[in-house]
Amino acid sequence: MTWLEQLAVFGAGIGAGGINAVVGSGTLITFPVLLAFGLPPVTANVSNTIGLVPGSLSGVHGYRRELAGQRERLLRFGTASLLGGITGAILLLVLPATAFKAIVPVLIIAALVLVVVQPRLSRWVKGRRENGDSPAPKHGGPILLVAIFATGIYGGYFGAAQGVLLMGLLGVFVHDDMQVLNGIKNVLATIVNGVAAVIFIVIADVDWRAVVLIALGSIIGGQLGAKMGRRLPPTALRAVIVVVGLIAVVRLLMT
Numbered sequence: 622m623t624w625l626e627q628l629a630v631f632g633a634g635i636g637a638g639g640i641n642a643v644v645g646s647g648t649l650i651t652f653p654v655l656l657a658f659g660l661p662p663v664t665a666n667v668s669n670t671i672g673l674v675p676g677s678l679s680g681v682h683g684y685r686r687e688l689a690g691q692r693e694r695l696l697r698f699g700t701a702s703l704l705g706g707i708t709g710a711i712l713l714l715v716l717p718a719t720a721f722k723a724i725v726p727v728l729i730i731a732a733l734v735l736v737v738v739q740p741r742l743s744r745w746v747k748g749r750r751e752n753g754d755s756p757a758p759k760h761g762g763p764i765l766l767v768a769i770f771a772t773g774i775y776g777g778y779f780g781a782a783q784g785v786l787l788m789g790l791l792g793v794f795v796h797d798d799m800q801v802l803n804g805i806k807n808v809l810a811t812i813v814n815g816v817a818a819v820i821f822i823v824i825a826d827v828d829w830r831a832v833v834l835i836a837l838g839s840i841i842g843g844q845l846g847a848k849m850g851r852r853l854p855p856t857a858l859r860a861v862i863v864v865v866g867l868i869a870v871v872r873l874l875m876t
Contacts, residue, residue, distance in 0.1 A: 626658050627834055634838020635845070638676030642683060642846030643803075645784010645810060647673060649732060651835055652781065653868050660828055662725065663718050666779060667825045671818040672832040676839020677811035683847020684804035691805060694795075698805065699812050701766045705773015706813035710820040713778050725779055726870045732782035733863050735789075742789050765794040769809065776813035784810050 622630070633654040637647030648669060655665035681688070688695070713721065735742075768790050776783040784806050791802040821827060 622658055622830065627830070630654055630658070630831055630834040631838045634672060634676065634835035635842040636838075637673060637835070638679060638839030638842025638844075639846030640842070641673065641677060641784060641810065641839070642680030642807060642843050645786075645788065645806065646732065646782045647676070647839070647842075648779070648781040648783075649729065655828075655831055657868075660831065661718070663713070663721050664826050664828055665831075666713070666721070666725075667821045668828040668831040669835060670780065670814055671821055671827060672835025673839050674811065674814050674818045675836045676843040677807065677814055679840045679843025680807045680847055681804070681811055683844055684800075684807055687798075687801045687804035688808065691801065694805060695808055697766065698769050698809055701769040702773040702776075702809040702812045703816055705770040705775075706777040706816040707820065709774040709777020709779075709813070710817035711777075712774070713817075714820070714824055726874060728775070728779050729781060729870050732785070733867070735782045735785045737863065742792075762794065765790060768794075773809075773813045776810065777817040780810075780814065780817075783813065 630651070633651045637650045639647075640650065641647035651669045651673065652665055655669060656662065660668065769787070772783060772786045772790065775786070787806040787809055788802060791805060792799065795802060
């Protein structure tokens with residue numbers, strides 16, 4: 622990569638770290654950038670996952686106040702995320718690269734749909750909670766654990782909009798403040814990305830230059846997202862994510 626390309630990857634890391642802390646679609650920023658600069662899809666995905674882990678940790682640190690007293694939930698949900706992330710990472714490495722190229726455009730489109738409908742989903746969750754419909758168990762019950770495990774598989778395999786999925790699930794099944802749920806979401810996504818990253822480091826082909834650039838950028842972005850992300854115009858943020866995601870789909874289909 623030229624120095625301009627490296628700067629672009631670093632900038633994408635900042636954007637992804639911030640978006641992950643607030644919404645959870647950062648991969649839709651960094652993954653297309655790595656593809657555009659010539660990395661093979663699987664290598665780009667692996668390097669991206671590893672690089673975003675420090676930013677995820679930075680976002681968790683930014684939400685540490687909201688996470689106070691959440692130890693029991695984090696142990697329950699975190700175990701499901703850990704097992705799901707391991708499963709998804711293994712699937713990525715076991716399945717052929719052609720399968721990844723065929724599956725990921727569909728996953729990206731699904732992720733973009735989630736990003737677009739997220740405001741409506743949030744309104745529905747809020748209305749449901751205000752009306753007191755179907756009171757949920759304290760920790761969401763077994764259905765939520767299975768759903769978190771399935772989301773972990775998705776996150777370990779690719780992960781774009783994993784945070785949107787988790788926020789939707791937590792909002793429906795757990796009755797608590799949305800900012801607390803956002804903090805829990807950040808922890809679960811970090812667990813998935815972290816365990817997948819460990820597996821990838823040991824087994825997969827990694828572009829370490831991309832990893833370092835994304836990691837440095839995402840650390841900065843994670844802190845900015847935790848402090849300032851709520852002030853960003855949501856519509857503009859989603860528009861950027863959708864445009865970049867569509868570019869990734871076109872790029873994958875043309876390679």
